[in-house]
Amino acid sequence: MEREDILKSAIAGDINAFQTLYAGFQSQLKSYLYRLLTSRDDVEDLTHDTFIKAFSGIATFNQESSLKTWVFRIATNLAYDHLRKQKRWQPDAQDRAADLAISSEEIRQVFWRVHDNSPAGAYEMKEHIDYCFTCISKTLPIENQVALILKNMYDFQVKEIALILEKTEGVVKHLLNDARSTMTDIFEHRCALINQEGVCHQCSHINEIFNPKQNQQEALMKLELVKGSGKYDREQLFALRMVLVKAIDPLHASGTDLHEEMMNCLKTAIGEKKDFFERKHDQA
Structure with a gap:
């Protein structure tokens, strides 16, 4: 048919x-x-x-x-x-999650169990950059977030996004420009993969936990984002991030179970979730 x-x-x-x-x-x-x-x-x-x-x-x-x-x-x-x-997330949400994980042996043990036993518990740098994109996009107003994700991740045209958001095309273009500017600013100040300060604290810390130290630089250098960091401006680097993130399905990646637990930790740290272990106790 x-x-x-x-x-x-x-x-x-x-x-x-x-x-x-x-x-x-x-x-x-x-x-x-x-x-x-x-x-x-x-x-x-x-x-x-x-x-x-x-x-x-x-x-x-x-x-x-x-x-x-x-x-x-x-x-x-x-x-x-x-x-x-829900409240919009703040740019330091991942820092607060890292502080909570560091202070809780129980939470770290959950991370380890998922990493060691789950078929989707791997840690890969490129997937973590996707995870960071998802977290950072949550700092945007909802309409900006929707416009950015639909355009950059799923190739919707501006006129289609306008229908989805029930806005004019001019408003959608404004939402997109604001979203890209905000995301670029946050990435520039928080993600040090692409500047002289080296790998960001979270990427470095997690990678060292789950991967051998000697593989860290090798993993980084496989990413076009890192290889091109010396010759691209910040807008071009944001575009490279979008290419990387677009290629990843956050629900079916090799590290999706690990990132689910990291997300639970983050939500607990920012008060969106009362207890990191609440869901697990409910399922037991």
């Missing part, structure tokens, strides 16, 4: 046809939601809610955009409702 015929069937209420189309971008949708929500449980919940809400309202889909854009708009609104209850 041709795609247009499948879409017609979906709009007519055929749930199997809708599922076929939805499956084509579901992986991207989940990855996108994770970058906004930073919780795999919340991603599963909102992905399910998005499917239900989209299919329930499919008769209102007027095809002014692609179905993917229309569904991302629904998911974004659901995520916005979820996130508006």
Whole structure:
């Protein structure tokens, strides 16, 4: 069956046809939601809610955009409702997480167990840069964060982002410029991978824990971001970061379980989560 015929069937209420189309971008949708929500449980919940809400309202889909854009708009609104209850993260959130981990032998032991036993517990420098991008993007206002991620990570056009955010294209361009400027500033002052001060404290500390020391410089030099740091300006370096981050699926990378625990530690450190071990006790 041709795609247009499948879409017609979906709009007519055929749930199997809708599922076929939805499956084509579901992986991207989940990855996108994770970058906004930073919780795999919340991603599963909102992905399910998005499917239900989209299919329930499919008769209102007027095809002014692609179905993917229309569904991302629904998911974004659901995520916005979820996130508006939370405070924006501060640039020092990862420092506070590192301080908590250093002060807690129990938390460090969790990191070690995941690293040693989980098939997705590896530590790789490029994945940690992706993790840092996700954390730092949480310092942006939600609309700026959404615009940046949709444009840089998932190749949405400005006109599509305008439909998703229900803004004019001019406003979206302004959101993008502000987001890139803020992210570039934060990366320049916090991530020392690309300046004379050497590797940032967090990358260095974690890499030394989970990888042999002698492999650290070798791992760094494999990254185009580091190799090009002497010849690019800060905007070009930000663009290199985006290329690296775009290539990583934060939900299916080799270190995603380790980063999940690091994220739990961070949320505990900033007060977004009451107890690092709360989720584990609930599952026990």
